[in-house]
Amino acid sequence: QQQVKQSPQSLIVQKGGISIINCAYENTAFDYFPWYQQFPGKGPALLIAIRPDVSEKKEGRFTISFNKSAKQFSLHIMDSQPGDSATYFCAASGGSNYKLTFGKGTLLTVNP
Amino acid sequence: GAGVSQSPSNKVTEKGKDVELRCDPISGHTALYWYRQSLGQGLEFLIYFQGNSAPDKSGLPSDRFSAERTGGSVSTLTIQRTQQEDSAVYLCASSQQISGTDTQYFGPGTRLTVL
Numbered sequence: 001q002q003q004v005k006q007s008p009q010s011l012i013v014q015k016g017g018i019s020i021i022n023c024a025y026e027n028t029a030f031d032y033f034p035w036y037q038q039f040p041g042k043g044p045a046l047l048i049a050i051r052p053d054v055s056e057k058k059e060g061r062f063t064i065s066f067n068k069s070a071k072q073f074s075l076h077i078m079d080s081q082p083g084d085s086a087t088y089f090c091a092a093s094g095g096s097n098y099k100l101t102f103g104k105g106t107l108l109t110v111n112p
Numbered sequence: 113g114a115g116v117s118q119s120p121s122n123k124v125t126e127k128g129k130d131v132e133l134r135c136d137p138i139s140g141h142t143a144l145y146w147y148r149q150s151l152g153q154g155l156e157f158l159i160y161f162q163g164n165s166a167p168d169k170s171g172l173p174s175d176r177f178s179a180e181r182t183g184g185s186v187s188t189l190t191i192q193r194t195q196q197e198d199s200a201v202y203l204c205a206s207s208q209q210i211s212g213t214d215t216q217y218f219g220p221g222t223r224l225t226v227l
């Protein structure tokens with residue numbers, strides 16, 4: 001059972017455009033929703049995270065939108081740059097041990 | 113400061129051999145996690161340590177997989193009698209484990225190839 005579904009699998013955006021990646025979850029016990037960015041040959045690194053008590057969080061060009069009733073959250077990258085080209089993973093956790101359940105990832109390519 | 117380190121960075125082994133993968137977490141981090149990243153499967157949780165104990169081993173795929181953590185620091189993931197389906201990148205992460213929003217910091221991973 002895939003508890004976090006992520007789409008699209010891959011995304012190509014022109015420089016300066018908006019990149020949007022969507023995730024949906026099933027487990028209502030989840031209460032922490034981070035996004036990780038991974039470059040080839042590196043481990044994932046936290047990009048931005050949100051708790052369900054807010055509907056939106058913005059850090060620089062990166063924004064998370066959260067819809068608790070729909071059990072969906074999304075990452076928006078404004079003014080996308082070639083340096084943003086990477087694989088993005090949404091994740092969720094809840095309960096006492098904070099293990100992360102990941103989506104399958106989105107390969108983002110930003111063309112110059 | 114130093115991040116999470118893992119060794120070896122790459123490991124090629126023959127089917128049926130045992131392998132040990134090592135993780136050095138960030139100093140002072142009490143929580144340690146192992147994940148597996150397979151092509152097309154994303155990242156899958158394997159096991160979680162709080163200090164030296166492992167309250168959640170639910171992600172270990174079979175009894176060929178085991179892990180230990182000594183001194184509340186270094187952890188070793190052991191795979192016995194490796195199979196080709198074990199080929200993946202094994203990632204370790206650590207966190208301060210003070211609250212549910214603590215960031216998990218990942219190491220660069222060990223790429224395991226089973227021939």
